[in-house]
Amino acid sequence: GAVVSQHPSRVICKSGTSVKIECRSLDFQATTMFWYRQFPKQSLMLMATSNEGSKATYEQGVEKDKFLINHASLTLSTLTVTSAHPEDSSFYICSATSTGELFFGEGSRLTVL
Amino acid sequence: QKEVEQNSGPLSVPEGAIASLNCTYSDRGSQSFFWYRQYSGKSPELIMSIYSNGDKEDGRFTAQLNKASQYVSLLIRDSQPSDSATYLCAVNISPGGGADGLTFGKGTHLIIQP
Numbered sequence: 342g343a344v345v346s347q348h349p350s351r352v353i354c355k356s357g358t359s360v361k362i363e364c365r366s367l368d369f370q371a372t373t374m375f376w377y378r379q380f381p382k383q384s385l386m387l388m389a390t391s392n393e394g395s396k397a398t399y400e401q402g403v404e405k406d407k408f409l410i411n412h413a414s415l416t417l418s419t420l421t422v423t424s425a426h427p428e429d430s431s432f433y434i435c436s437a438t439s440t441g442e443l444f445f446g447e448g449s450r451l452t453v454l
Numbered sequence: 455q456k457e458v459e460q461n462s463g464p465l466s467v468p469e470g471a472i473a474s475l476n477c478t479y480s481d482r483g484s485q486s487f488f489w490y491r492q493y494s495g496k497s498p499e500l501i502m503s504i505y506s507n508g509d510k511e512d513g514r515f516t517a518q519l520n521k522a523s524q525y526v527s528l529l530i531r532d533s534q535p536s537d538s539a540t541y542l543c544a545v546n547i548s549p550g551g552g553a554d555g556l557t558f559g560k561g562t563h564l565i566i567q568p
Contacts, residue, residue: 347497382462384542384560385498434497443488443556448497 343369345437347446354425355454362420362449364435370415371437376408379432379448391418425453457481458545458559466565473530475562477543480524487519488544489528492561498542502528533566540564 344367354360364374373392377385389410391397397410409421418437422429430453435446457480467473475489486505490498502517504510504526510517516529526545530537540561 382560384558387556432495442500442503445497445499448495450495 343367343437343439343442343444345371345435345444345446347435347449349449350447351450351452353452353454356426357424359421359423360425360451362422362433362435362451364418364420364437364446366416366437366439366444369437369439371418372415372439373437374412374418375436375438375443376410376418376420377434377436379434385434388420422451425451427453429453458543458557460541460543460559460562462560463563464565465562466567467533469533469535469566469568471533473533473537473564473566475528475530475541475543475564477526477528477545477559478524479526479543479545479557481545481547481557482521482524483547484521484524484545486546487517487526488546488556489515489517489526490542490544490558492540492542494540501541530564535566535568538564538566 346365348363376388379385388403389397389399391410391412393412393415399405412418432450434448436443459478489502491501492498504517504519514531518527540563542561543559544556546556
């Protein structure tokens with residue numbers, strides 16, 4: 342299957358700082374990328390959908406000014422958690438698709454102190 | 455509101471036996487169905503996809519779909535300890551099986567006992 346790389350895999354930051362997570366499709370051009378968040382023992386919750394060159398579409402309840410998504414190219418999308426707080430601590434997972442099948446990145450575990 | 459329901463488990467199965475994982479969904483218009491395996495601390499990986507009623511087999515895995523009952527299952531034959539993971543059921547209303555609008559269940563935690 343196709344490869345989606347996510348970086349960093351783990352990040353610890355202080356409350357109030359911003360954190361950027363990168364998601365790259367390594368061997369295919371992703372027309373659409375998705376960002377999910379997963380709390381312990383919970384399912385994947387879709388945060389936003391992004392298409393290259395256009396603004397991301399956020400799910401209800403997700404603050405677009407807090408979770409900034411940039412999809413600059415067909416192989417790269419970034420999620421920036423701005424002014425992070427402890428309640429933002431979670432496992433963030435990106436995924437990408439070009440043919441309808443979904444490929445996941447390795448995930449990024451964010452811990453906000 | 456679209457819902458995908460799974461028994462959270464844990465489901466404990468002896469090594470070599472058949473593990474049966476079940477999933478029900480609320481949206482009768484759902485068109486495509488997926489099973490993902492997620493190891494602890496890792497992201498999900500696709501195991502099976504199924505789009506039409508009946509069984510679909512791939513190695514030790516068999517997906518079963520019954521749209522009338524809004525029910526999809528995953529059977530794992532000859533269970534191995536390495537099959538121990540959380541299995542996520544995902545459902546999509548998109549007829550082309552697209553990833554847009556994919557709804558995930560909370561997952562079933564499967565434990566294969568050596």
